[in-house]
Structure formats: C-alpha cells, structure tokens
Amino acid sequence: ETGVTQTPRHLVMGMTNKKSLKCEQHLGHNAMYWYKQSAKKPLELMFVYNFKEQTENNSVPSRFSPECPNSSHLFLHLHTLQPEDSALYLCASSQETSGSYEQFFGPGTRLTVL
Amino acid sequence: GQNIDQPTEMTATEGAIVQINCTYQTSGFNGLFWYQQHAGEAPTFLSYNVLDGLEEKGRFSSFLSRSKGYSYLLLKELQMKDSASYLCAVADSNYQLIWGAGTKLIIKP
Numbered sequence: 001e002t003g004v005t006q007t008p009r010h011l012v013m014g015m016t017n018k019k020s021l022k023c024e025q026h027l028g029h030n031a032m033y034w035y036k037q038s039a040k041k042p043l044e045l046m047f048v049y050n051f052k053e054q055t056e057n058n059s060v061p062s063r064f065s066p067e068c069p070n071s072s073h074l075f076l077h078l079h080t081l082q083p084e085d086s087a088l089y090l091c092a093s094s095q096e097t098s099g100s101y102e103q104f105f106g107p108g109t110r111l112t113v114l
Numbered sequence: 115g116q117n118i119d120q121p122t123e124m125t126a127t128e129g130a131i132v133q134i135n136c137t138y139q140t141s142g143f144n145g146l147f148w149y150q151q152h153a154g155e156a157p158t159f160l161s162y163n164v165l166d167g168l169e170e171k172g173r174f175s176s177f178l179s180r181s182k183g184y185s186y187l188l189l190k191e192l193q194m195k196d197s198a199s200y201l202c203a204v205a206d207s208n209y210q211l212i213w214g215a216g217t218k219l220i221i222k223p
Contacts, residue, residue, distance in 0.1 A: 004156070042118065043157075043201070043213040056210070090156065101145065101205050105156035 004106035021076040023091030037088040118214035142207020149201040
C-alpha cells in the first residue's frame with residue numbers, strides 16, 4: 001500500500017449504530033487530520049494529531065471520537081449520529097517538520113446516516 | 115473571521131485557457147495551496163505559493179499577490195480530464211489550512 005488509505009469507502013448507518021472509520025498513512029508523516037466535506041461547502045477541519053497527540057479539536061460534537069494509537073493510524077469512532085452528519089470524511093497526513101505544509105489525502109469514506 | 119472566496123462553477127472549452135480566482139482574508143499567511151479533486155476521489159496537490167509572483171508547472175500556473183489577498187490558478191491547453199473541482203487553501207498564522215468551497219470546472223468538447 002502507498003499513500004493514505006481509508007476504510008471503509010462507503011458506510012450506511014442508522015442513528016443508533018456505532019461504527020469506526022480507519023485511516024492509515026504509509027508516508028512516514030508525523031501529523032494526521034480528519035476533515036468533513038459536505039457538498040458545496042469548504043473542507044471542515046475536525047481533528048489534528050501531531051506525533052500522536054491531539055492538537056486541534058474544532059468544536060466537533062462528542063458523537064465523533066478520534067483515536068490515534070500511533071503516527072501511522074487514525075480512527076474516527078462514530079455513535080448516535082444525525083442525518084446532517086452524512087458527508088465525505090477525508091483523512092490527510094503531512095510532515096510538519098519539513099517546512100512544507102502539503103497535506104496528502106486519502107480517498108475518503110462516504111457516510112450516509114439514515 | 116477567516117474567509118476564502120472562489121467561484122462555485124466555471125465552464126471552458128477543450129484546448130482553451132481558464133483562470134480560476136481565489137481571494138482570501140485570514141489571520142496571518144503562511145502560503146497558499148491549490149488542490150485538484152475529481153469527483154469521488156481524494157484532493158491532490160497542485161501548487162504552493164508563499165512569495166508574490168507566478169509559479170509555472172507544465173500546463174498549470176499559480177499566481178499570488180499577498181498585498182491584494184489574491185491568487186489565481188491558470189490552466190492551459192485544457193483537456194477533458196481537467197474536469198474537476200479546484201480547491202484553494204491558505205495556511206494561517208497557526209499553519210492551519212483554511213479552505214475555500216472549491217470551483218467546479220466543466221470542460222466541454
């Protein structure tokens with residue numbers, strides 16, 4: 001595997017379900033991100049991890065819970081979601097110490113909440 | 115507040131040239147990015163400008179004017195595969211990326 005991978009690619013869940021999104025980066029980067037992308041809206045930054053430590057939580061509802069067990073893996077645990085949470089969830093990584101802030105994105109998980 | 119503005123949609127003809135504009139108002143500036151995103155796919159990096167001027171990379175060029183809070187992405191010799199959304203993003207004083215909503219570019223034969 002190369003780059004940034006995400007699983008599953010598509011997910012349909014009810015409001016009472018619990019599910020998790022997984023992201024893995026194979027680039028040796030030290031920062032990872034979760035974004036929400038809704039149609040015709042800017043990418044919304046949800047969480048940032050630097051060296052496995054959460055450094056940003058942009059007022060995200062507690063029904064979204066991130067986990068970063070190591071610098072290569074990132075999870076987003078979902079529970080009791082709402083229909084308005086339906087969106088494309090993108091994971092990205094970057095190498096913060098290189099002076100470049102280019103982010104590399106995974107293909108995303110298309111989430112539908114019924 | 116912080117704001118990135120770019121047109122919602124543009125249409126151009128195969129073989130032609132198109133310019134996608136981006137204006138920004140952010141708390142601090144540490145560079146401006148352009149990304150390309152095909153439908154259902156990940157955004158991919160196109161360019162990064164931190165100093166004023168034009169950066170050319172093949173058929174794509176990106177321009178920055180920091181005093182005007184303005185950038186554009188210029189695409190030459192358009193191909194059908196260039197049909198995609200183009201995202202403008204600015205790194206603010208905390209090096210967080212602030213994103214525009216994207217410009218959907220439609221290429222017609």
